[in-house]
Amino acid sequence: MGRFDGKVALITGAASGIGRATALLLAQRGASIIGFDIDGSALADAVDEAQAKGGTMTAVVGDVSSRDDCHAAVAEAIDEYGRIDLLANIAGVASSQHLTDLGQDDWDRLVGVNLSGVVWCAQAAIPHLLETNGSMVNVASSAAMIGQAYTVAYSATKGGVVALTRSLAMEYARTGIRINAISPGAVDTSLTRDYQIPDEADMKLVQRYIGFRGMAGPSEIAEVIAFLASDDARRIHGTVIPVDGGLTTG
Ligand SMILES: NC(=O)c1ccc[n+]([C@@H]2O[C@H](COP(=O)([O-])OP(=O)(O)OC[C@H]3O[C@@H](n4cnc5c(N)ncnc54)[C@H](O)[C@@H]3O)[C@@H](O)[C@H]2O)c1
Numbered sequence: 707m708g709r710f711d712g713k714v715a716l717i718t719g720a721a722s723g724i725g726r727a728t729a730l731l732l733a734q735r736g737a738s739i740i741g742f743d744i745d746g747s748a749l750a751d752a753v754d755e756a757q758a759k760g761g762t763m764t765a766v767v768g769d770v771s772s773r774d775d776c777h778a779a780v781a782e783a784i785d786e787y788g789r790i791d792l793l794a795n796i797a798g799v800a801s802s803q804h805l806t807d808l809g810q811d812d813w814d815r816l817v818g819v820n821l822s823g824v825v826w827c828a829q830a831a832i833p834h835l836l837e838t839n840g841s842m843v844n845v846a847s848s849a850a851m852i853g854q855a856y857t858v859a860y861s862a863t864k865g866g867v868v869a870l871t872r873s874l875a876m877e878y879a880r881t882g883i884r885i886n887a888i889s890p891g892a893v894d895t896s897l898t899r900d901y902q903i904p905d906e907a908d909m910k911l912v913q914r915y916i917g918f919r920g921m922a923g924p925s926e927i928a929e930v931i932a933f934l935a936s937d938d939a940r941r942i943h944g945t946v947i948p949v950d951g952g953l954t955t956g
Contacts, residue, residue, distance in 0.1 A: 708736020709936060714787040716740045716779065718770050718827060719797030720763075721748035723895030724845065727924035728794055728931050733761025735932065740783040740790075742766045742776075742827075743797065770797045770823030771815075780830035791840040792935045793831040795824040795867075798845060802856045802903050813859050820863035821870075828874060832883070839882035843934045844871050845927075846889040846946060848915065851954040855911040856904055864889070868946050875944030884943045886934050891950030894921040919951035 715732050719725030720741030726748075729739045733756040743749040746767040756763035766782050768775030783790050799819045801812050824844050835842065849857050850864035871887040878885060892898055898921065903912055930949050933939055948954050 708734070709932075710791075711736035713737045713791040714740070714783060714789050715792040715794060715935070716742060716783050716790050716827070716831060717792075717794045717796060718742045718779075718823065719845075721745045721752050723897060724890070724893060724924045724927045724931075725794070725796035726752045727928035728796060729763060730756055730759065730761070731925065731928045731932055732792070732935070733763050734759055737762075737792070738787050739763040740766055740779065740786065742768060742770070742779040744769050769819075770795075770827060771818030773822075773826040773829075776823065776826035777830040779827070780834065784834060789838050790831055790834040791838045793827060793835060793840070793842045794931055794935070795827055795842070795844045796931075797823055798897070800857070800860050800897050800901060802860070802901060802907075804856060804904055804906075805858045807904070808859055816859045816863050817866075820860070821866045824867055824870060828870075832878070835883045836878075836881055841884040841886070841935050841939075842874075843931050844885075844887040845931075846871070846887045848889050848891045848948065848950045848953050851889055851946075851948065852915065854915045856907055871946060872944055879944070884934075884939070886939075886942055886944065887946045888927070888930055888934070889946055889948050889950065889954070890922065890927050891915075891917050891948075891953040892921045893924055893927055895924055915953065917951050917953035922949065922951065
């Protein structure tokens with residue numbers, strides 16, 4: 707028997723990186739997965755991989771920054787599986803620039819995906835999580851916990867994820883659902899591989915948010931999400947757990 711047999715997990719950003727690793731891990735442990743991502747072909751590939759390993763996974767292609775798409779993804783999960791036990795808000799985008807170079811499009815994209823996406827998916831999923839006493843795990847970042855140069859927009863969205871996680875946890879304190887976040891440090895995914903710091907960046911400032919233990923693998927982060935989604939974490943609610951190898955310790 708898998709740990710998550712009979713459970714249904716809606717996972718945003720399931721096509722790549724941390725989201726994909728989480729989808730594959732939970733599918734392997736028995737959960738039925740609804741993977742929600744804007745990248746249809748990578749998502750189809752993730753579904754193939756989950757199914758090849760004996761898991762159950764369905765793709766929903768859409769944009770988390772769209773309220774309608776988030777509500778449609780939740781409706782699809784209910785149509786397909788009849789319940790939702792876990793919402794993992796993992797989809798995200800990053801960019802790096804001097805604040806003085808930040809354009810309207812980039813700001814709107816970061817806020818739309820990283821912050822509005824969590825709000826809309828949470829809004830749509832909560833009535834169903836209340837029915838199952840399910841849980842929500844939001845992916846923030848160490849960028850929300852320490853001052854990080856050249857990422858004002860990204861850091862602000864992740865700070866928003868931390869604040870909304872705590873606020874929502876308090877709003878639902880007297881129910882059976884659990885709402886938590888994690889704040890990873892650097893993780894080896896396409897997000898970090900494509901990351902470009904400004905040409906004129908002061909490397910002494912950048913160095914302090916790299917840390918001392920190298921990058922985590924996406925499956926190491928997925929394990930923490932799986933723990934938070936499991937009954938072992940039944941007393942954990944309204945918390946932000948750093949998964950950063952000590953980066954934000956001091
Ligand atoms: N990689 C890191 O170092 C790191 C560190 C801390 C936090 N995070 C956070 O972890 C999360 C996952 O990032 P990752 O590193 O796995 O990156 P990734 O680029 O590998 O995966 C992100 C996924 O989100 C999807 N996505 C992007 N925009 C979307 C949209 N509008 N609608 C639906 N899906 C969309 C992408 O298609 C992709 O599949 C993000 O929220 C990121 O901010 C990453």
